[in-house]
Amino acid sequence: MAFEVRPEQPVDRDDVLRVIAAAFGDGGREEHGLQVADIWASLGRHRRAGLVVEQGGHVLGHVGLSSAWVDARRLLVEVWVLSPLSVLPERQGQGIGTALVEAAVGTARRSGVPALFLEGSPDYYGTRGFERADRHGFLPAALERTPRPAFQCVLFEGHEEWMAGQLIYPAVWWEHDAAGLRDPRLAEVEERLRSASAESIES
Ligand SMILES: CC(C)(COP(=O)(O)OP(=O)(O)OC[C@H]1O[C@@H](n2cnc3c(N)ncnc32)[C@H](O)[C@@H]1OP(=O)(O)O)[C@@H](O)C(=O)NCCC(=O)NCCS
Numbered sequence: 001m002a003f004e005v006r007p008e009q010p011v012d013r014d015d016v017l018r019v020i021a022a023a024f025g026d027g028g029r030e031e032h033g034l035q036v037a038d039i040w041a042s043l044g045r046h047r048r049a050g051l052v053v054e055q056g057g058h059v060l061g062h063v064g065l066s067s068a069w070v071d072a073r074r075l076l077v078e079v080w081v082l083s084p085l086s087v088l089p090e091r092q093g094q095g096i097g098t099a100l101v102e103a104a105v106g107t108a109r110r111s112g113v114p115a116l117f118l119e120g121s122p123d124y125y126g127t128r129g130f131e132r133a134d135r136h137g138f139l140p141a142a143l144e145r146t147p148r149p150a151f152q153c154v155l156f157e158g159h160e161e162w163m164a165g166q167l168i169y170p171a172v173w174w175e176h177d178a179a180g181l182r183d184p185r186l187a188e189v190e191e192r193l194r195s196a197s198a199e200s201i202e203s
Pocket residue numbers: 023024085086087088091092093094095096097098099119120121123124
């Protein structure tokens with residue numbers, strides 16, 4: 001049966017929080033799943049849009065879009081952040097995440113913001129339209145704790161050269177300590193990225 005991507009409605013709230021908690025809490029990380037769901041529930045006026053994948057009346061996946069800023073020399077520029085991206089563990093690997101990313105990029109583009117940012121796997125997002133944000137003069141919110149290849153963006157029509165600078169998250173990200181990574185996970189991800197780039201140089 002085909003699945004449908006549609007905008008999240010207020011009535012989806014509980015289903016969406018359940019999907020986020022399940023996706024991020026998989027593999028014995030229940031607490032982490034609940035924390036990510038709580039961030040989405042707490043974004044308030046910074047929340048811009050949510051999209052869900054539904055099939056037969058069941059929500060299988062979700063992506064959230066919220067606002068942040070780039071602290072450029074000339075102005076504080078509103079941009080959007082893609083997070084969280086969640087697919088029910090038993091439905092992963094079926095193209096649902098890819099469909100959500102594509103729809104989220106389209107929604108952000110139509111909103112008129114100059115750029116969409118995220119922190120995530122360059123393997124996953126790099127093949128879905130994202131590129132390294134530091135190549136365009138952007139710095140991550142957690143300067144010392146965000147591996148640069150993981151800090152990614154898509155630029156839209158409204159982007160101009162001067163819109164460079166550090167990404168600033170609303171307070172909710174810091175209240176949940178959700179900007180960048182911390183050790184030991186930070187060290188693990190850095191090591192994985194180092195080996196991946198060594199492999200690509202060797203091959
Ligand atoms: C990441 C996630 C959203 C992908 O959704 P999905 O519906 O399984 O993705 P798709 O079916 O569209 O794509 C599957 C591909 O993504 C890859 N993939 C899945 N998770 C990945 C990850 N964490 N890092 C890199 N690649 C990943 C799979 O290996 C697969 O690759 P292939 O197409 O070469 O076989 C889903 O696995 C998920 O909810 N994970 C838990 C939450 C999470 O980590 N979210 C992203 C945070 S940045």
